[in-house]
Amino acid sequence: MADVDAPPLLEARALVRRYRRFTALDGVDLRLLPGEAVALLGPNGAGKTTLLELLAGVARPTEGTVTWGGGDAAVRVGWVPQRPAVYLRLSVRENLRLFAALEGADDPSAEAERLIGRADLETVASRPAGQLSTGTLQRLNLAVALAGHPAALLLDEPSATLSPDQRLRLWEWLGELRAQDGLALVFSTQSVQEAARHGDRMVVIARGRSAFAGGMDDLLARWGSPDDGVDADERAFLRLVEGTPA
Amino acid sequence: MRGALLLFRKDLRLLRRAPLLLAVLVGYPLLVALLVAAALQGEQRRPTVALVSLDAPGRTVQVGDRRLSVDDYVERLQEEVDVERLEPARAREELDAGRVAAILTIPEGFIADLQSGVRQPTLELVTSRRSPIEGEAIQRRLESAVYRFNQGLAQGYVRQVLQLVDFIVNGGSIAVLGRQGDVIGLVRGRELIVDAQAELRRDGNTALALRLAPLISFIDETQNNLDLARPAATAISSPIQLSIREGARGREPLSAFGMAGALLVSLALAGVLLAAAGLSSEREENTLVRLRRGLVPLPLLIVEKVLFSALACLVVGMVLLAAVAGLTDLAVGRWAVWPGVLLLAGAAFGAFGALVGAAARETRTALLAALMLALPLVFVGLIPGDRTGVVADVVPFGPAFDVFRTLLADPTLGSIGGSLALLGGLTAVLTGLAALVLHRRAAT
Known part of the structure; x- marks a missing residue:
C-alpha cells in the first residue's frame, strides 16, 4: 500500500535524545512513505517510545531533525500514546468534540459524529470515557488521534493491554483506515509476529540505536538458524538485540 | 487562546x-x-490584663472641678478588660505563662506629669507574642479606653480654661497666697473707662477723653475674641459627639x-x-x-x-x-x-x-x-x-x-x-x- 514513488512523508535524521547523562536514543534515522506501515520493534527500554515522542512532537530531539511532508505545515500527524489520553469524566462524544475543536475543525460536532461512526462507538457515545472497557477506550484513544485528519498515525504499543479479540478488531480497523484513507502508520511493539504481520517493514531498536531495518525474511536470513523450529522469528530477533553478529 | x-x-x-x-x-x-x-x-471576649502601677498611691490631680487618681483610670480600663493588679515580676511570669494577655504599666510620676500640664505621661503596654491576634484586640480596647479617658481630661481642662475666661471677662474674687482680692474684669473695666471718658468730656477735657477711646476699643476686641474662645474650646474638647444607643438584639456579630x-x-x-x-x-x-x-x-x-x-x-x-x-x-x-x-x-x-x-x-x-x-x-x-x-x-x-x-x-x-x-x-x-x-x- 506504500507509494514507493512518492516523496517521503517523514524524514527523521540522526535523532539523539539525552536525559541528563542517560542517552535514550542515539543517532536513529527513519523514513516513512505515504501509506506505509513501519513497525518499531524492540525490547523494553530500547527507545521506541522516545523515538515516537520525537516524531509526534511531544518531545524535542537533543540532536537531529524530524521533517514531516517535506516541511509542509499542513501535514497532520495523529498521536496514539500507549496509555489512553482522554478526559475520563467527559463522554465519548464530548471528548471527540473537544479534541476536534482543539484541532481546528470547522464543525466539531459533525466531526465528532464522523469519528464515532468510524470507530464504531455509537452505542457508548454518551458514556463517560472512564466507564469504557479497555478495548473501547483504546478505540476512543485512536479516534481522538484521527480528529485532525492526519496523514499518518503514530501508535505506541497500541495492542499491549488488549485481549486477543480486541487486538484483532483493532488491527482490522487500522487496516481499513490504511485502505480507505491511505493512512501511513508507525507503531511500536514488542511482538515480532505483530511487527511482521502488520508492518510493511520493521525497524529494530536496541539500546537506543537502530539495529536493523527490513523485512522478516531478511531478519531470518541474517540471524536465523535452521535449528530454531517454530520459534525461528523470536530467536532471530533475540540474537539481533543481544548483539550476536549476523 | x-x-x-x-x-x-x-x-x-x-x-x-x-x-x-x-x-x-x-x-x-x-x-x-x-x-x-x-x-x-476571640477579640470580642474580655481578656485579662495585668496592671503594674509604679506611681505612688493616693496621688491625685485636679482637673476642672474634679480630682482624679490612678484608680479613676483603672476604673475606666475595667469597662474594656478584666484588670488584675500585680507586681512587675509576677506580671511578667503571668504573661509568659499565658495567664494574662498583656501587661499595662502605669509609670512612676504618672499623676505628677498629668498635673504638670506640660509633660505627657506615657502608659506602657506589653502584649503576648503567643497570641498576636488577642494582643491586637487588647491594643484596640486600651486605645479606646485611653481615648475616652483623654476625652474626660480634655473636658476638665476646657472647663478650667472657660472658668478663667469668664473670670477675665466678668471679674470676681481670687485667693492668692492666702490673701483674698477682687479682679474687676473686662466688662466692669470698660464701664469704668466709659464713665471716666464721659466725665472728662463734661469737664471740657476732650483731648484726654479721646485718648481713652483706643483703650475701650481694645477691651471690646478682647471681649469679642474671648467670646469666640468659649465655643472653640468646647468644640476642641469634643470634636465629634457620638450618640450611642443599644439596638435590638439581633444576630451574632461577626x-x-x-x-x-x-x-x-x-x-x-x-x-x-x-x-x-x-x-x-x-x-x-x-x-x-x-x-x-x-x-x-x-x-x-x-x-x-x-x-x-x-x-x-x-x-x-x-x-x-x-x-x-x-x-x-x-x-x-x-x-x-x-x-x-x-x-x-x-x-x-x-x-x-x-x-x-x-x-x-x-x-x-x-x-x-x-x-x-x-x-x-x-x-x-x-x-x-x-x-x-x-x-x-x-x-x-x-x-x-x-x-x-x-x-x-x-x-x-x-x-x-x-x-x-x-x-x-x-x-x-x-x-x-x-x-x-x-x-x-x-x-x-
Whole structure:
C-alpha cells in the first residue's frame, strides 16, 4: 500500500535524545512513505517510545531533525500514546468534540459524529470515557488521534493491554483506515509476529540505536538458524538485540 | 487562546458535573471559614490584663472641678478588660505563662506629669507574642479606653480654661497666697473707662477723653475674641459627639477581622486546590501529551487553570460576602471593588496551586501537597502586624488578607494599592514558575 514513488512523508535524521547523562536514543534515522506501515520493534527500554515522542512532537530531539511532508505545515500527524489520553469524566462524544475543536475543525460536532461512526462507538457515545472497557477506550484513544485528519498515525504499543479479540478488531480497523484513507502508520511493539504481520517493514531498536531495518525474511536470513523450529522469528530477533553478529 | 477557552469550558462542565466535588469545594472552605471566624471572634471576649502601677498611691490631680487618681483610670480600663493588679515580676511570669494577655504599666510620676500640664505621661503596654491576634484586640480596647479617658481630661481642662475666661471677662474674687482680692474684669473695666471718658468730656477735657477711646476699643476686641474662645474650646474638647444607643438584639456579630480571615481561608483553599487538581489531572489523564503537541501551549494551559481558579474564587467570595451581609451585623459595602479584588486574589491563589500541580505527578499527591503547603502559609498570612518577612512576601495569602481587611474595616483605601500590586506581581511570578516546572516535568 506504500507509494514507493512518492516523496517521503517523514524524514527523521540522526535523532539523539539525552536525559541528563542517560542517552535514550542515539543517532536513529527513519523514513516513512505515504501509506506505509513501519513497525518499531524492540525490547523494553530500547527507545521506541522516545523515538515516537520525537516524531509526534511531544518531545524535542537533543540532536537531529524530524521533517514531516517535506516541511509542509499542513501535514497532520495523529498521536496514539500507549496509555489512553482522554478526559475520563467527559463522554465519548464530548471528548471527540473537544479534541476536534482543539484541532481546528470547522464543525466539531459533525466531526465528532464522523469519528464515532468510524470507530464504531455509537452505542457508548454518551458514556463517560472512564466507564469504557479497555478495548473501547483504546478505540476512543485512536479516534481522538484521527480528529485532525492526519496523514499518518503514530501508535505506541497500541495492542499491549488488549485481549486477543480486541487486538484483532483493532488491527482490522487500522487496516481499513490504511485502505480507505491511505493512512501511513508507525507503531511500536514488542511482538515480532505483530511487527511482521502488520508492518510493511520493521525497524529494530536496541539500546537506543537502530539495529536493523527490513523485512522478516531478511531478519531470518541474517540471524536465523535452521535449528530454531517454530520459534525461528523470536530467536532471530533475540540474537539481533543481544548483539550476536549476523 | 481558543484552545485555552475550550479547556476553560471543559473544566467548567466537569465541575458542574461533579456535585459532590462542588459541594466539597464550597462546603469545606465555608466550614473552615466558620471555624476561623469563630476562633477570631476571640477579640470580642474580655481578656485579662495585668496592671503594674509604679506611681505612688493616693496621688491625685485636679482637673476642672474634679480630682482624679490612678484608680479613676483603672476604673475606666475595667469597662474594656478584666484588670488584675500585680507586681512587675509576677506580671511578667503571668504573661509568659499565658495567664494574662498583656501587661499595662502605669509609670512612676504618672499623676505628677498629668498635673504638670506640660509633660505627657506615657502608659506602657506589653502584649503576648503567643497570641498576636488577642494582643491586637487588647491594643484596640486600651486605645479606646485611653481615648475616652483623654476625652474626660480634655473636658476638665476646657472647663478650667472657660472658668478663667469668664473670670477675665466678668471679674470676681481670687485667693492668692492666702490673701483674698477682687479682679474687676473686662466688662466692669470698660464701664469704668466709659464713665471716666464721659466725665472728662463734661469737664471740657476732650483731648484726654479721646485718648481713652483706643483703650475701650481694645477691651471690646478682647471681649469679642474671648467670646469666640468659649465655643472653640468646647468644640476642641469634643470634636465629634457620638450618640450611642443599644439596638435590638439581633444576630451574632461577626468582626471584620474574623470575616477577612474566613474569606482568606475559604478562597485560598478553593483557589489553590482547584488549580492544583485541575493541572495535575491533565497529567494523570495523560491528556497533557496531546495538548502539548501544539494544541495548547503549556504557559497558556497554566493561565487557563489560574483564570478558572480566579472565577471560582469570585463566585465563592461573592456568595460568602452576600451571606455575611444578609445574615450578620457586619456591613460589607464596597460592592463595586470586591469583584476585581476577588478575581485578583483568586488568580494569585490559583497560580500558587498551579505551581504545586505542575510539580506533582498525580492528582491525589497534588491535592495533599497543596493542602499541606497552603494551610500553614494561610495561617501565617493571618498574623497581623508588620509582615515584611520573606514568607509573607513570596506567597499571596498575606497581601490578600491585608486587602480583605482594608476593604472590610478601613474607612480609606489608601494602603490597598501596595498589596494589590504585590498580589499581581506574585500571580505573574508564580504562573511563570508553574509553566517552567511543568515544562521541565513534561520533558522527563
